[in-house]
Amino acid sequence: MRHQGTTIARLAVLTAVTGGLVLGGGPAQAAPEPEVPILGQGVGRSKLGPGPVLVSLHGVRRAGDATVVYWSTGYAPDARTGDNVDITTSFGGATVAASRDNLDPTADTSDVAVVDMKGQKAYTTVFGPKDTCLCSDSSAVLPYQPEAGKAYVMYAVLPKLPDNLNTATVKVAGKVFPHVPIEDGEMTPEKPRNGPTLVGKGWPKADPERVDKVKNVEKFIYPVSENSKILDSAVATRDEGDQTQIDIAADVLFKFDKASLSSKAKSEIKTAAVQIRKAEAEGTITITGHTDSDGADGYNQKLSERRAESVAKEIKPLLPKGVDVTTEGKGESEPIASNDSDEGKAKNRRVTITVPGGNK
Incomplete structure (x- = not known):
């Protein structure tokens, strides 16, 4: 978002105000209160709302046989008050919850995932009997008319993370935060789940032991091949023994029939670069362009090279x-799906980065 830096700077003045939107991080900003840790923040805009919305990640905590993710959201201080607006429309599509029916009002607040890139697993919000989400109910934790400049805390319960996992990539409400530390124990002081809780006024009681009543908790753990869907990213990583393959969907990188990068391409390429660093790459990586079977062979070959x-x-x-870095184009010669369907063609339109010696 063009004015994101300005928005965060304006919100920063509320860091010392109890119950205000709490800002973290940059060197020019004041340190947050120690009892309100800030592990990541993102700014969005509600489709129907009065102004910018801040999403803050506060904690990823091991708790018994489960994991609890704590986060908050709220409108900017200069948003219009008195409007009946659903703040959750700023969260984006709820990838995991979208596949389940009749989940309102938890479809947006359940959109939480912790991704273990090295272990190639994604841990998502657990749903109990009768498809009950082990997460905050937005109708209970968000006021009917959210007050401008106030942040409201919520949580989600996920499966237990590996004991040797110290940091992970976390998705909350459509925002993705890398390198998030994982700590032990629920956040305190706890507040009963009987209404909205302002940031700085305690943490919701998550009751992570509820996972003990859920059968097959493992079904809420996905292979990293589902990674791109969970993180709303065009980047998917595959471990192939002595090398790592990173695929980026060409439809996100380029406009139709073009080789110049799109507006979203840079963020996806940065995501791929992070994966290359994590794979501890050495020597030469190969970037290969691929197309579908539409068009002439010669044209597709040149287009794949330019991309x-x-x-x-x-x-x-x-x-x-x-x-x-070395580059090559394969045109339509190496499809990974059938070109007989639009879905298959979309999979074949890709740029693959081959990283030797990956995932040591």
Whole structure:
């Protein structure tokens, strides 16, 4: 968002106000209160709302046989008050919850995932008997008319994370936060789940032991191949023994029949660069362009080459020292799905980054 930095700067003045939107992080900002940790923040805008919405991640905590993610959301201080607006419309699509029916009003607040990139698993919000979400009910934790400049706390209960997992990528309400530390124990002081809780006034009682009543908790753990759906990213990573394959959907990188990068391409390429660093790449990585079968063979070959070169130019400055880049185009010659359907063609339109020596 163009004015995101300005919005966060304006909200920062509320850090010392009890119950205000609490800002974290940059070197120019005041440190948050120690009892209100800020592990990540993102700014969005409600489709029907009066102004910017801030989503803050406060904690990822191991609790018995479960994991609790604590986060908050609220309108900017200068938003119009008195409007009946659903703040959750700023969260984006709820990827995991969207596949389940009749979940309102938890469909948006259940859109939480902790992704273990190295272990190649994504841990998502648990649903109990009768498809009951082990998470905050937005109608209970968000006021009918949210007050401008106030942040409201909520939670989600996920399956237990691996004991050796110290940091992870976390998705909350459509926002993705990398390198989030994982700690032990529920956040305190706890507040009963009987209404909205303002930031700085305690943490909701999550009752993580409720996972003990859920059968097959493992079904809420997904392989990393589902990663791109869970994180709303066009980037998917595959471990292939002595190398890592990173696929980026061409439809996100480029407009139809073009080789110049789209407006969203840079963020997806940055995501791929992070994966390359995590794979501890050495030597030369290969960037390969692929197309579907529409069009002439020769044209598709040249288009795939030009697209690979565009990605290479953008990603080179983001790579570790000593890592070289080479490009090639395969045109339509190496499909990974049938070209007989639109869905299959979309999968075939991709740029693949091959990282040797990945995932040591």
